[in-house]
Amino acid sequence: MAILRGFPSEGIVACFDEAPGGGDIENINAPRNAPAKNPGAHLSRVYWHSEFFQYELAMPIQTVTVEHPALAGRSIYWGYNLVYDGNNPVSTIGYLVPGQVATASHTLVNHGLGYVPLAFVAYGGRMLMPGVAVQTASEGRSRFVSPFITASGVGLREVYNSSSSGLGAVSRTYQVMVFRVPAENVALPLFGRTGSEVILGRGKVRTGRAYARKVGAGASPFSMDQGRTVDLNNGRARIATGGVVTTEAGYGGSHSAPPFVQVGV
Numbered sequence: 129m130a131i132l133r134g135f136p137s138e139g140i141v142a143c144f145d146e147a148p149g150g151g152d153i154e155n156i157n158a159p160r161n162a163p164a165k166n167p168g169a170h171l172s173r174v175y176w177h178s179e180f181f182q183y184e185l186a187m188p189i190q191t192v193t194v195e196h197p198a199l200a201g202r203s204i205y206w207g208y209n210l211v212y213d214g215n216n217p218v219s220t221i222g223y224l225v226p227g228q229v230a231t232a233s234h235t236l237v238n239h240g241l242g243y244v245p246l247a248f249v250a251y252g253g254r255m256l257m258p259g260v261a262v263q264t265a266s267e268g269r270s271r272f273v274s275p276f277i278t279a280s281g282v283g284l285r286e287v288y289n290s291s292s293s294g295l296g297a298v299s300r301t302y303q304v305m306v307f308r309v310p311a312e313n314v315a316l317p318l319f320g321r322t323g324s325e326v327i328l329g330r331g332k333v334r335t336g337r338a339y340a341r342k343v344g345a346g347a348s349p350f351s352m353d354q355g356r357t358v359d360l361n362n363g364r365a366r367i368a369t370g371g372v373v374t375t376e377a378g379y380g381g382s383h384s385a386p387p388f389v390q391v392g393v
Contacts, residue, residue, distance in 0.1 A: 130175055133164060134319045139312065140164055141329055178201050178329030183340035185393065186245060186308040191301060192236045196263070196271060198297040199290040202228045226292040231285070237304045238281040247282045249275040250303040250349035255369045257357055261376070262300050267291035271298070282306060306352055309376070318375070340391045345371075348392030353356040353385025 134141040135156045142164040155163045163170035167177045190286045213352025225238040239245060250254040256275050263271035271288035282304050288295055313331040320327055325336045335337070340350070351370035359366045361381030368385035 132319075133161070133204050135161075135164065136318050136330055137329060138165075139318065140178055142167065142177040143175040144170070144177070145175075147173060149334050157316070178332050179308075181246075182333055183246075183391075184308045184310050184333075185338040185340065186241060186306045187237075188338070190237050190304040190306075193299055193301045194236070194284060196286060196288070196298050197230075197232060197298060199228065199230050199288055199295045201290045202226070202296040203292045204239055211274045219253050223365065225289045229287065229289045231287050234286070235285045236275075236282045236284055236302055237306060239306045240280065241306075242279055243309070244277050244279050246307045246308065247275075247277050248281065248305040249284070250265060250338075250352050251300065253349045254372045255349070255351055255353070256302065256308050257367050258370055259365065260367060260374075262286075263288070263298050265293075265295060265296070269293065269295045271295065273300075303349060307340070337349060338393050340393060343390050343392035345390055346389065350392060351388045351390050357386065359383030 130145055131145055132141070132143045133153065138156050140156065144163035144167075146160040147161075147162040147170060151158025151160050153160065155161065159236050161281070163173040164177070167174045167179065178333065182245050203224060203226050206225055235303075237247075239247075251260065251262065252272075256273070258274040259272050261270055262273050269289060269291050271286060273284050273286045276283050276285055284302065310329075310332040312329065314323060316331040318326050318328075318330055325334050327334055347358040349370070353369050357367060357369045359381050361379050361383075364379035366376065366379050366381060366383045368383060370390065373385050
């Protein structure tokens with residue numbers, strides 16, 4: 129049976145199933161309290177622990193629309209256009225290279241935390257993995273994006289290309305979830321109430337704040353995948369996240385979606 133137990137001297141509070149061996153319930157070194165003392169070695173017995181990362185949202189989920197720019201078409205020739213035999217041109221040996229490639233960066237969210245936080249970005253109802261196509265067109269024209277995080281914000285890096293025809297501008301909408309690293313405040317209770325809030329772990333959990341939690345399938349675009357999400361084969365990619373599989377034409381592998389936990393607020 130799960131119990132909620134605190135250890136003030138160690139600053140630990142946890143909800144867990146006791147381990148065999150008994151001992152003083154207030155002594156963290158007692159065998160029964162091993163899941164509280166070393167949760168990583170007893171994960172199957174631990175439901176919650178104040179030393180775990182709490183997935184506290186630094187701000188509400190942000191929905192951001194990015195105006196991705198157009199790229200003009202281009203056709204250029206490399207090599208010599210003509211080979212001369214004396215004064216007479218006899219053949220052309222240049223070759224046509226269609227299109228061009230460009231890159232751009234976009235700021236999705238300025239979080240202002242002063243450190244690089246954990247953050248999730250979603251697009252099209254699923255987590256955004258590195259190098260996801262958000263636009264494709266004929267003649268190999270495409271636009272790929274990857275999320276990135278800095279100490280000041282969450283951004284998007286894109287690589288896009290045209291052919292002899294241009295790639296049109298598009299609008300794409302992304303959702304961003306940013307997590308704060310909770311700080312312990314020794315002035316707050318290990319387990320108690322301050323004003324209208326219930327406090328756990330000296331402020332690591334506060335009922336007045338929002339936290340990611342497990343939600344039903346399809347209730348959120350955000351997920352925590354529990355296995356490999358990307359596979360490359362034959363020069364093409366298959367991306368599998370949140371149970372959704374996206375396969376690039378020409379991929380010849382057999383990668384399948386890993387187990388996952390759908391999370392929301």
